[in-house]
Amino acid sequence: MSANDLNGQRILLIDGHAMAFRAFFALPADRFTDGRGQSTNAVYGFTRMIFTVVASERPSHVVVAFDLPGGTFRDRIYDQYKGGREVTPPQFHGQIGLIQQVLDALGITWLTVPDYEADDIIATLATRARAEGGEALVVTSDRDAIQLVGEGVTLLQPVKGVTEMRRMDAAAVLEKYQVPPERYSDLAALVGESADNLPGVPGVGPKTAAKWITAYGDLDGVLDHAEEIGGKAGAALRENIEAVRRNRLMNAAVLDLDLPADASGFALGRGDREKALAVFDELAFGDTTRRDLPEILLADGGAEAEPAAEAEPDLPLDTGEDLRALLAAAPFELALETADDVRAGALLGLAAAGRRGALVLEQLDEEASAALGEVLTAAERIHVADLPSAREWMQAQGYALGEQAHDLSLEAFVLRPGSRSYDAESLGSTLLGHVAEPRPRKPTAASLAKEAPEVRAEHVERARARVAAAAAMLLPVAAELSAQLGDAPWARRLLDTLEVPLQATLETLHERGIAIDQGTLAQLREEFDGFVAQARREAGALVGEEVNLSSPKQLQVVLFETLALPKTRKIASGYTTDAESLVDLQLSLPVESPGHEFLSWLLRFREMSKLTGYLVGLDAAVDASSRVHTTFQQTAAATGRLASTDPNLQNIPVRTAEGRRIREVFAAGEGFESLLTADYSQIEMRIMAHLSEDEGLIEAFRSGEDLHRFVASRVFDVAPDDVDSAMRSKTKAVSYGLAYGLSAFGLSRQLRISQAEATALRDGYFERFGGVRDYLRSSVERARETGYTETILGRRRYLPDLTSDNRQRRENAERVALNSPIQGSAADIIKLAMLAVEKDMREAGLSSRMLLQVHDELVIEVAPGELEQVRGIVVEGMDGAYELSVPLEVGVGVGRTWLDAAH
DNA sequence: GGGACCACGTA
């Protein structure tokens, strides 16, 4: 774009403040934050608006105009100008600066002019565009811009949110206001503009004003003939002539600001992709934003992002020949990244010794495939982001990952748990500050089918480049992690003694799976389906109208409008329909009233469809040998706990009798005679006793008395035998509540007692168990000083929010700090137990095997004749896992199914 | 198809 005027060009002129405000109110401020407490809703909405308008209007130039703080010449003319506006919401603060950062990264010019408003900048540039034979598109919600509309100037007014615009050309203005655009300011002067605190003539609206202007030509004509205008409106006009003249003076845009004369400074296509993606990252914008970044804005004009400036570009690693060349370079460290591409299928990204590339595994010939096998064997070390899934993936492709394979996510997790993900992209971003290309959208089957071969090939090439780049990035990631571990012996130890060996065990658990009794599953499913259908039918009959009981939104209409029941607790989308509230609501209604009945069936529907969901999920997950193979995620929970996915077997119902029946479906498999479950009794409270060294609590565990009864007898100062069930359950709630950072408010809500009573209960507890109070206090204080909490094995959790100025964030971090050492130490202990049990069973040469872990419970599949030996190993492994100052007690149950194995 | 929200199961 060499031209420095706007002849034949199309310039987009955006009112920065007006649109930022619009975005702010269109999107919820508390749902868009950068993770550090800064709201980004206006920034996000503004960015989306830019993307949408740029993509749909294809301008050649863009300018965003901002107001400056501190007023303009208009305030000197009229000191009430824009008075009476609400104060800027605190969450809006800082967002203009962030928008300007986004604009800088996108290469979009933004302007301010001291003493003038954004409107004036826009008016000047629109006028210039028109004069130079160009076209201006003005984007603003400010009506003052209507006066600019005409030949070559079109207004885009947001109608809904910030991305939906209405085009206002001269005809549209005339149609809407009954005056041409150049007379609009005359009309506005008569009508007034409340947003600017410019009152007009009372009783005169747009209709009357338009009629007068049409009759007398323009505002001067109207004022000249003010005496002739009859009626109340005429009198009002005569009384307000000064205000009208003032309004007209105020709303006239300035058309001749001194702005840069060279329009090439406003041209599009100067954006920096890397910088923009980095800014989006900072703002915690998602993939959608990264993906939708319009190429037209960027300096590289849609070309692939340049590879990082390296002295020597990597050699290729894409063919059998390349693989052979790599072998010659031995010894070498290899990095590996896998992907399933919609077009190419299994893609393997590899990087080593100054080479990088990607293989389409289905296209490898025998020769290349053999070379790959050799490379995998020859590598000294193989760095992978997620070893268990990579190993399984490679296995499915016919390749083995051996002992040299090395998991990077585990290291990153131990060093800093709590990240959302530890995939290659995230590791690169957190450890190297690398900004990844956004992933392309998944194409639909239809678009895939009609894709031209060359287009398809191009997509495959991009996918290969992505996976190769990811693999290449893992090498410096591995180096960085290794360096960090060198400075963190506590993390090294935790990895070597616990997490790395455990990873192998977890892979084994995944392979084993657990047997499903499909007959029982089918039977139960049929039974539960019947209950669901019945509940749906009965509930439907009571309200008459079609209602989806699974839709909280539709339920709100039925409950609070159709049935006009009392409102429940407020939530973002209206009023909650959660079970707790519905039960409360039901208690307030007469038995057998329609509302009461409906709620009964609704709750029944919820309960049974939840249970059915488990059965459906299990059914979908069973393999050909009737087993389900959950995956234990080792880096999912910041406390160090495991998580179970696909399917989640750590949340199988147990609380209600009907729910428990789902456990009948899990059974000892063929060749085994029973399931054995072993769980720690009150492990978290034991850890609390250990960590707090509270003498009373330690005594409670050593006495052998029921814990909650013992504690209650102290708290209520009665003999253990005189502890009633209410005392016991209240004490129990306090005990567990303390480990979660429960407040007196929360306690009172949970126990449905007054806040005063809750406070008294907690105080009484602390009086008898002062060590617990001291421990809880000091552990938070210590975490605030060091920045992290620690478990018994030295596992850290960093909590920067402990020193936040934001009360909500700080108090939340304090609760996390209270809980993490307790929950995390329990996780450490059962992990140690898992290693011991797995090792001891193997060494004893048993066929019995560990299958599941449910936080404080292990599930073992017992082979015929091995029960007593297994029981011994499991109990010994669990209670000997770690020595606390109180004993670890283990309960054991045995049965054909998981239900029968309860104890 | 992706993401947000709601609801709810477990320790």
Next chain:
DNA sequence: CGTACGTGGTCCCA
């Protein structure tokens, strides 16, 4: 205004 998770449904957007 009690910690830690994962899943499935609906709804809205693209």
